Amino acid sequence: MSSREADATTGAARDADLADAGGTTDTVRRPRAAASGTLRLLGNELATLFTRWRTWAMLGALALIPILIGIAIRIAGGSSAGRGPAFLDQITGNGLFVGIAAMTVAIPLFLPLTIGVTAGDAIAGEASHGTLRYLLIAPAGRIRLLVVKYLAAAAFCLAGTLTVVVLGTLVGWLLFPIGPVTLLSGDEIPVGEGLLRFLAVAAYVAVSLLGLSAIGLFLSTLTTVPIGAMAATSILAVVSQIVGAIPQLEALHPWLFTDRWLDFADLLRSPPVWDSFAANALLQGAYVLVFGTLAITRFVTRDVLS
Amino acid sequence: MSGRAGTVVDDAVADDAADLAIRTRGLTKRFRSQVAVDGLDLAVPRGAVYGFLGPNGSGKTTTIRMLLGLVRATAGEAEVLGSPMPRAIDAVLPRVGALVEGPAFSPYLTGAQNLRRFDAADRHSIGSTRDTRVAEALERVGLSHAAAKKAHAYSLGMKQRLGLANALLMPRDLLVLDEPTNGLDPQGTREVRALIRSFAADGTTVFVSSHLLAEVEQLCTHVGVMSAGRLVAQGTLEELRRSGGRARVRVRTPDAPAARRVLAGLGIEVESGSAASDLEVVVGTLPDDEEAPEAIVAALVAERVRVRGFAVERASLEQRFVELTGEGFDVVA
């Protein structure tokens, strides 16, 4: 009995300590959760993502596309108009188009593959390492963790598309003559404005990938095997594009998240057609909403057994 | 059996539930057809070092996962530090340090980076003191020199230490440690034991699951024993030992007849003597309301019995454990 009384008094003493906010507690723990905490977690997540060897390997693979295109055309000469990927024939005339041509090549498979890896790994990867349980008992908060993971995946989308466009433009600059940019409508704009348009293209494609990222995040909450979620995400991107290429399924096309993936060309008209940017953002937003909700619904009730 | 555990618990709980760091009622987890945890009524007093024992697959880790809000209970309720789990998860878990089913880290980050990551995940932690706290926690588990090493290059024991460091990143009111000495070398084991003692001395409640009964015996004030998903005994270490039958007393003396008389006078059931010899051993079984050993010796000496050897023996924790959970080696699944 006496030992239990002693316990009770220590308990009371501790509570009193906590109540008058002893100095030590104050420096390590804030009484109320602050929004800055979420920003720091996001910062930490981004730092973690971008210190990973794998992330740089994927960005390196994306960078190889414009490099290969640039070198190949430099050595073998330009292709005639209408053959090969769009914009390829423009490169010999204006090196700045290497980035845009590389983007056209990267969109159908390479970019979705890297997004599949990043988004599919988001939760499943933590689960497979067992770190998910330690993040959750930290406690990270399940919804907060999902949001941070999604924002990191979105940051990777932007990093990926910027890699292709920026590196492509640089490669073109080095290997080919450059000059005012001839738009699809035939008008010419100065180099500076052309570069801005190219950055807008990178942003457009990054936005295009947000829907796929949300799908990947959702799939990632379903399994503790990251490779499964990665493969499923990438395969869905391919399937969606195949459906998009079948005319008989035209009724479905406006609903496909890949439907406007190649419409970035509208940004290269004069004046730029922002309608497709808005329509694409809306489409992707709908996917983010649906799959984000699914991911949250699934994740907040899931038993973490890994 | 569970009836006996029940009385011990109810007595302890009845007066003040606020004294409990962990309390569950009818906590149950079913995996498809299998019941992994079945109607658990845990009562862990604040400030206790509570040993959570049970054979493999008896439901210890599953219970811990429910307490920490990782797994949803099928039925029943749990309170941790006075608040319901998992409803109050954001308020409770910053005050709880835990090691669940072994440590786990991102292999591509260093030890220190891993700790910083877990600390950043807690939205109540303060960033400006993070690096100092991480360094201190690493120091405390003897990993300062390996702080910059990638986690995949850590040995089993180093990972275990890093996992403990993660539990110690902040002052905690409750530590939940699932087999904390698993994989540690003797020095590490001693160190962990010393750590747990120092936390207990500070008033931190420690809930520790273990298979190492000797360790539990040295460390714990309270014990709960699981068997096939059920809590088959719970109480203080002393209560658990005592519940395993009465203690026996052995007296070595040349004055056997006098000793027998004295012991019988104290209500001890003396076993009929074996062959008389110069150094006879008198054996008796103590009654339930037993005398303190020193009182028995005093009574013997007062009657001029020459006591040359004296011992009060109880069932060891291991014997009790086997009695409670069964002899069989096969995992009950």
Ligand SMILES: Nc1ncnc2c1ncn2[C@@H]1O[C@H](COP(=O)(O)OP(=O)(O)OP(=O)(O)O)[C@@H](O)[C@H]1O
């Ligand atoms: N994800 C799961 N799916 C199905 N059954 C499970 C799952 N996790 C645990 N179990 C079952 O629940 C029971 C309890 O497992 P638990 O891990 O809690 O045991 P334990 O007491 O921690 O064992 P050990 O001493 O080996 O760590 C076991 O029979 C196990 O098979």
Ligand SMILES: [Mg+2]
């Ligand atoms: Mg276990």
